[in-house]
Amino acid sequence: MKKYILPDINRRTDTIILANGNFPSNPLALSILNNCKYLVCCDGATNNLADTSRVPDAIVGDCDSLSEENQIRFADIIHRIPEQETNDLTKAVRFCLKQGRKELTILGATGKREDHTIANISLLCEYMNDADVEMITNYGVFNGIDCTSLFESYKGQQVSLFCIDQSMVTSHNLLYAIEKRIFTNWWQATLNESTSDEFTIETNGRMIVYRAF
Amino acid sequence: MKKYILPDINRRTDTIILANGNFPSNPLALSILNNCKYLVCCDGATNNLADTSRVPDAIVGDCDSLSEENQIRFADIIHRIPEQETNDLTKAVRFCLKQGRKELTILGATGKREDHTIANISLLCEYMNDADVEMITNYGVFNGIDCTSLFESYKGQQVSLFCIDQSMVTSHNLLYAIEKRIFTNWWQATLNESTSDEFTIETNGRMIVYRAF
Secondary structure: OEEEOOOOOOOOOEEEOOOOOOOOOHHEEEEEEEOOEEEEOOOOOHHHHHHHHOOOOOEEOOOOOHHHHHHHOOHHHEEEEEOOOHHHHHHHHHHHHHHOEEEEEEOOOOOOOOHHHHHHHHHHHHHOOOOOOOOOOOOEEEEOOOOOOOEOOOOOOOHHHOOOOEEEEEEEEEOOOOOOEEEHHHHHHHHHEEEEEEEEEOOOOEEEEEEEE | OEEOOOOHHHHHHHHEEEOOOOOOOOOOHHHHHHOOOOOEEEEHHHHHHHHHEEEEEEEOOOOOOHHHHHHHHHHHHHHEEOOOOOOHHHHHHHHHHHHHOOOEEEEEEOOOOOOHHHHHEEEEEEOOOOOEEEEEOOEEEEEEEEEOOEOOOOOOOEEEEEEOOOEEEEEEEOOOOOOHHHHOOHHHHOOOOEOOOEEEEEEOOOOOEEOOO
């Protein structure tokens, strides 16, 4: 059974994809950004790095929202992908996969337009079979799963589950125990709480698991 | 067929529910807040009014996040509902329904913890049969529907659709036409665009329709 660990402020993450939502402000997210080995920016997210010392290793997207200054400064690391079928986040994930990168941490993917936020979170279920992908926000960490999975946690941690498929779910070590339930609306499995240093979600459908910090 | 109009800066809204997410900063959302006839605050959202001249007409929730100062100041309009089965937003909606209020505009329901944001948006589909409920954020307006519906719009307006049920959807006057499609993940019907001053969504399942400003 796959175990999803909690992000750690000292972790040296392999590959970060910085999306064009709110720039991280949480100390954990910022530390992970600053310590990563390889940083891919979704297009306009590059502009958000201006106030930091961090420089991207690659810039991916249709590049319609990249400032003129950054278009010149970063000309040799810009990978322009103009197709309209996928968003910049998916373009960046595919760019990383092509390079053989299999451990991806997505930052900055939430907090502005809510439809972008919801779409980006649900895209985790598209990426999960091709790589280990987690999304870290200012408030917590999202993972996509489609089979029974173990999550590192702590007693009292707030946990929300979202079912993309209407499949049966059972939980272990959550305060409001879930026993072979099918959820028919997004809010129904939210605002739960871990009772231990790990919890398990049994499922065979696609789900998003959120652990608040 | 029900028509959903666009929010207007001059509109004098009947009832506002202010939730405890990000306080509105968009001029349209702020104007609607300032011009409403009756303002219900979800619990801690009351604290966010401190910098405005607006005073709530009622405060609803478990009231665990209301400042001590506000507990005293607003003692006579606090409606304490301690049950844990519903969140403060649902408590506020039910409070309004009990008073016979049937036109509800929700503000401040997004922008902090993403699980709260997603849950609050999906709750529109729980409220829609009891009242006319819209959610206005800094970025757009959300409505819940479960039958074919008409939306006021403008050419070029960004539109995202989210299916709570996996039902067949057809669109009219959207740039990327949808023809009897079933969507199996949240992102799939996002980032569309209106081609006219109104568009239609044909469905018999529960959906969330988002029009960006």
